[in-house]
Amino acid sequence: MAKYIIKRLIISVLTIFVLCTVVFFAIKSIPGDPFSGPEYTDEVRAELNALYGFDKPVVEQYFVYMGNLLHGELGISVYYRGKPVVDIIKSAFPQSFDLGIRALLVATFVGVGLGVLAALNRRKPLDYLSIIIAIIGISIPSFVVASLLQYVFAIVFPIFPVARYTSFAHTILPTISLALPTIAKFSRFMRTSMLEVIDSDFVKTARSKGLKKRQILFSHEIRNSLLPLLSILGPTTASLLMGSFVVESIFAVPGLGNYFVESINTQDYSLIMGLTIFYGVFLVTMNFIIDILYGVVDPRVRLGGNRNG
Amino acid sequence: MADLTKQELYEHVGADTAQAEHIAKPQLSYARDVARRFFSNRIAVLSVAVLALIAIMAVIGPFMTSYDYRTTDVAAVSEKLASEAGRAALGPDAEHWFGVDSLGRDLWARVWMGTRYSLLIGFAAALVQAIIGVLIGCVSGYFGGMVDVIIMRAVDIMDAIPYLIYVIIIMMVLGSGFLPILLALTLTGWLSMARLVRGQILALKSEDYILAARNLDTFPVRIMLRHLIPNCMGIIIVSLSMAIPNAIFSEAFLSFLGIGLSAPLTSLGQLISTGIQEMRNYPYQLIIPSAVISLLMLSLQLIGDGLRDAVDPKLRK
Numbered sequence: 001m002a003k004y005i006i007k008r009l010i011i012s013v014l015t016i017f018v019l020c021t022v023v024f025f026a027i028k029s030i031p032g033d034p035f036s037g038p039e040y041t042d043e044v045r046a047e048l049n050a051l052y053g054f055d056k057p058v059v060e061q062y063f064v065y066m067g068n069l070l071h072g073e074l075g076i077s078v079y080y081r082g083k084p085v086v087d088i089i090k091s092a093f094p095q096s097f098d099l100g101i102r103a104l105l106v107a108t109f110v111g112v113g114l115g116v117l118a119a120l121n122r123r124k125p126l127d128y129l130s131i132i133i134a135i136i137g138i139s140i141p142s143f144v145v146a147s148l149l150q151y152v153f154a155i156v157f158p159i160f161p162v163a164r165y166t167s168f169a170h171t172i173l174p175t176i177s178l179a180l181p182t183i184a185k186f187s188r189f190m191r192t193s194m195l196e197v198i199d200s201d202f203v204k205t206a207r208s209k210g211l212k213k214r215q216i217l218f219s220h221e222i223r224n225s226l227l228p229l230l231s232i233l234g235p236t237t238a239s240l241l242m243g244s245f246v247v248e249s250i251f252a253v254p255g256l257g258n259y260f261v262e263s264i265n266t267q268d269y270s271l272i273m274g275l276t277i278f279y280g281v282f283l284v285t286m287n288f289i290i291d292i293l294y295g296v297v298d299p300r301v302r303l304g305g306n307r308n309g
Numbered sequence: 310m311a312d313l314t315k316q317e318l319y320e321h322v323g324a325d326t327a328q329a330e331h332i333a334k335p336q337l338s339y340a341r342d343v344a345r346r347f348f349s350n351r352i353a354v355l356s357v358a359v360l361a362l363i364a365i366m367a368v369i370g371p372f373m374t375s376y377d378y379r380t381t382d383v384a385a386v387s388e389k390l391a392s393e394a395g396r397a398a399l400g401p402d403a404e405h406w407f408g409v410d411s412l413g414r415d416l417w418a419r420v421w422m423g424t425r426y427s428l429l430i431g432f433a434a435a436l437v438q439a440i441i442g443v444l445i446g447c448v449s450g451y452f453g454g455m456v457d458v459i460i461m462r463a464v465d466i467m468d469a470i471p472y473l474i475y476v477i478i479i480m481m482v483l484g485s486g487f488l489p490i491l492l493a494l495t496l497t498g499w500l501s502m503a504r505l506v507r508g509q510i511l512a513l514k515s516e517d518y519i520l521a522a523r524n525l526d527t528f529p530v531r532i533m534l535r536h537l538i539p540n541c542m543g544i545i546i547v548s549l550s551m552a553i554p555n556a557i558f559s560e561a562f563l564s565f566l567g568i569g570l571s572a573p574l575t576s577l578g579q580l581i582s583t584g585i586q587e588m589r590n591y592p593y594q595l596i597i598p599s600a601v602i603s604l605l606m607l608s609l610q611l612i613g614d615g616l617r618d619a620v621d622p623k624l625r626k
Contacts, residue, residue, distance in 0.1 A: 011462070015469040026478045135614075139606035141558055141578075143565050144599040147585045151592060238471040246565060250585065264477065265567050276478065280470050287469055 004295050012288045019280040024065060027269050028058050034078045034269065052076060052270070074274035079266045085274030088259060095165055096248065096255035100240050102175045107182035107236075112229070114183070115190025116222060119198065130187055137184025143246040146177035150250060163252035174251045178243050182236055189232060193225040200224075230294050234287045241279060343543070346619040353615025356608035363605050367428055370421025374406065378418035379573040386411065400593050407597050411587055419575055420598055424605070426487070426576040431557035431609075434494040438556070439549045441495065442502025443541075447533050449503065450510030461507070464500050472497035473559060480563060485571045490563065494556050502548050509541045543620035550613040554606050561602065577602040 034054075035045045049055045052075075053064060065075065074085035118130035153173060154162040160173050197203060198221060206216045244257035252258065256275060263271040337345065347353055371378055386409065400408040407416035449460040467475070476493045483489035513519060513536075522532050538545075561578025563569040570576050577598050584595030 011465060012469075014462075015466045018466050019470055022475075023478055026482050030482050135607065135610060139554065139610040140603045141561055141581075141606070143561070143585070144581060144603060147581070147588060147595060148599065151588050151595065155589060242471050242473050242562075246562070261566055264481070272478075272481070276474055279474060283471070284469050 001295065005292060008288055008291050012284045015284050016277075016281055020066065020069065020277055021062075023273055023276050023280075024062055025058075027273050028061070030269065034267065052078070069277070074277065075270040077268055077271045077274075079263065079268035079271065085271055088271065089256065089274070089278055092254060092256045092259050095253055096244055096257060099165070099171065099174055099178060099248070099253060099255060100244060102171060103178035103182065103240055103243075104236070106175055107179040107186055110179070111183040111186025112190050112222075112226070114187035116194055116225075118187065118191045119194035119225075122195065127191075130191065134184040134188045137180045138188075142177060142181055142243045143250065145180055146174070146247050146250045149173050149177055163250075165251070165253040165255075170251075174247050174253055177250075178240060178247045181243065182240060185232065185236065185239075186229065189229060190225060193228050194221060197221050197225045227297060230290065230297065234283075234290045237286045238283055241283065339543075343616075343619045347615055350615045350618065352611055353619075356611040356615065359604060359608040360612065363424060363601065363608070364428060366421050367425040370424070371418045374415055374417050376405065376415030376418050378414065378422040378575065381414055382409070385409075400591065408591070408593050410583065410594055411591075416580075416594065416597065419580060420577075420601060423575045423577045423580045423598065424601055426570060426574060427557050427560060427578070427602070427605070430487070430490055430494070430560045430576070431553045434491055434498060434556035434560075435549055435552035437491070437495040438498035438552055439502055439545060442499035442548075443506050443538060443545060445499065446503035446506030447510055447537060450507035451514065451529065451533060451537065453511075457507075460503070464503060467497070468500050472500070473562060476559060476563065477566065477568065480568045485563075485568050487570060487574060490560055490569065494559055498552065498556065498559075502545070502552070505544055505548055506541055509544055510537055513537055513540055547613065547617045547620050550609070550616050554609040554613070557602075557606065557609070577605070 033045075035048045040048070046055070053061055056064070068075065072086065074089070077083045077085055077088060080088065114130045114133065118127045121127050150162060150173060154160050161167075161170050164170055165174070202224075203216065203220055206220050211220075241257075244255065245261050246257070247253070248255045248257035249261040256278075259271065260275050262268075263275065401416075402408070405415050405417060407420055410416055410419065445460060449457045475497045479493040479496060480489055483492065519532065519536060522536060527535075557577075560569060560576055561581065564576055564578030565582045567582070569579055580598035581595060581602065584598055587594045
C-alpha cells in the first residue's frame with residue numbers, strides 16, 4: 001500500500017509541475033503586452049511592468065513564479081488592478097464549490113436511482129425511459145441545456161430567478177444544468193454495473209439462502225455496483241468543473257468558472273494562469289484521493305499495479 | 310444374401326456436384342458481419358439517415374437561399390426594430406426561412422454554414438487524433454519496456470487535467486481560427502485512443518501469428534500495419550465515432566468561451582453563444598442552432614453506440 005501511495009504521489013506532483021511549466025511558458029508566449037493601450041504613457045507602462053515583474057527575462061520570471069507558488073501565491077490580476085489572484089479565488093471558490101457539491105449530490109442520487117431502476121426493469125418502459133434520459137443528457141451540450149432552462153423556467157414562465165446566486169431558488173436551475181450530463185453518465189454506468197452484479201454468483205447465493213429481496217437489493221446488489229462508480233469520480237469532477245465554466249457564466253454565478261471565462265475575454269493572463277494552476281492542483285489532489293480510496297476499497301487495483309494495462 | 314457381390318452390397322453414391330457447391334449460410338467477413346449487425350439496428354440506421362440529412366444540408370443549405378451568410382444588413386434590421394410589427398418580422402418568414410440575426414445576416418445560410426464548419430472540425434480533428442493515437446499506442450504497446458513506460462507516464466500526466474484546459478491555453482497562444490482549433494484539438498485529443506490501442510496491442514502481441522511473423526524476421530512496421538492495426542480496427546472505429554461528437558462539442562465549447570472560430574466564419578457553437586445573448590427577445594436565434602446541434606450530437610452518439618454494439622455484441626446489455 002505504501003508503495004502504491006508513493007507512486008501515485010510522485011505522479012501527482014510531476015503532473016502539477018508539468019502543468020505549471022507548460023501553462024507559464026504558453027501564456028508568456030502569447031504575443032502582445034497587457035499594458036500596450038494608448039491610455040498608458042511610457043513611464044506608467046514601465047512602472048506597471050516593473051510592478052508585475054514583466055521587465056525581467058522570462059526564465060527569471062519563471063523561477064520567481066514557481067518560488068511564489070510554493071508559498072501559495074499566484075501573482076496579481078492584470079484586469080483587477082492590484083488584486084492578488086489568491087484573493088479572487090478565495091472569494092469565488094465557495095460559490096463554485098457549493099454549486100459543484102449540489103450538482104454532484106443530485107447527480108449521484110438521481111443517476112444511481114435511475115440506473116438501478118433501469119437494471120431492475122430491464123427491457124421495460126422504465127428502462128427505455130432511463131436510456132432516453134441518459135442519451136439526451138450526454139448528447140445535448142450543457143450550454144444549450146442551461147440556456148434553454150433559463151429561457152423556459154425563468155423568462156417564459158418566471159418560476160425561478162434568471163441569474164445570480166443568493167438564495168435556494170437561485171441554485172435550482174444551475175444545479176440541474178450542471179448535474180444533467182453527470183446524471184446521464186452515472187445512470188448508464190450504474191445500469192451496466194448493476195446488470196453484471198445481478199447475474200453474479202453471490203447474488204444467486206443470497207437469493208437461495210432466502211434473504212429478503214430488499215436486503216439483497218441494498219446490501220448486495222447496489223452496494224457492489226456502486227464500487228466501480230468510484231473509478232469515474234475523477235473524470236466526473238473534471239467534467240463538473242468544465243461544466244461550471246458554462247453554467248456559471250450563463251446564470252451569472254460569481255464563482256471561479258465565471259471568472260475564468262471572464263479572464264479569457266479580458267485577456268487577464270495572470271488570472272488565467274492562476275486559475276488554471278488552481279484547477280490543476282485541485283483536480284490532481286482529487287484524483288489522488290480517489291485513487292487511494294479506490295486502492296483501499298478494491299485491493300486488486302494496488303496489487304495489479306497498472307490500472308490501464 | 311450370399312450371392313450378392315461386393316459391388317451390389319455397397320452402392321456408390323458419388324458426389325453430387327450441385328450439392329457440393331451448396332453452402333447453407335454464406336461465410337461473412339468480419340466487416341460484413343459488423344455491417345449486418347449495424348444495419349439491423351433500427352435506431353442506428355435512423356441516426357445515419359438524420360446525420361446524412363444534416364450533412365447534405367450543410368453542403369447545399371447555404372446555396373438554397375439567395376442570401377450570403379456573411380452579408381450584414383444593419384439598415385434593414387434597425388428599420389424593423391423601430392416599429393413593434395417590424396420587431397416580430399425579424400423571425401422566420403418566407404423571405405428569411407430562419408429569420409435574421411441582430412446584424413441582419415440570414416440565419417438559414419448561417420446555420421447551415423455553421424453546421425458545415427462544425428462537421429468539418431469534428432471529422433478532421435477526430436481523424437487526425439485517431440491517426441496520432443493509433444501510432445503512439447501501437448509503438449508503446451508493441452515495443453514495451455522503457456518506451457512504453459515513458460509514453461504512458463506522459464499520457465497519465467496529460468490526462469490528469471481536462472484536455473479542454475490545454476485546448477484553451479493553446480487557443481490563446483495561437484489565436485482563434487479554423488487551423489488553430491484543429492491543431493489544439495489534435496494535440497490533446499489522442500490520449501484515449503493511444504491508451505485503448507496500446508491495451509489491445511498488448512493482448513494481441515502474445516498471439517501465435519505475431520510470434521510466427523516475428524520469427525520470420527518481419528519488419529516491426531510491417532507487423533503493425535499488416536497484423537496488429539487491422540485486428541484493432543473494430544475498437545479504433547468505435548473510438549473514432551465517439552471522438553467526432555466530442556470534437557464538435559469542444560469546438561462549440563470554445564466558441565461559447567469566445568475563442569472559437571473567428572468571424573466571418575461561424576459554427577453552431579458560435580451561433581448558440583450569440584443566440585444566448587439575444588434569447589430574451591429573439592428566442593429563435595438560440596433555439597434553431599441548438600436544435601441542429603442537438604440532433605447532430607444525438608445522431609452521432611447513437612451511431613457510435615450502434616457501432617460499438619455491432620463490433621462487440623458481448624457489450625450489448
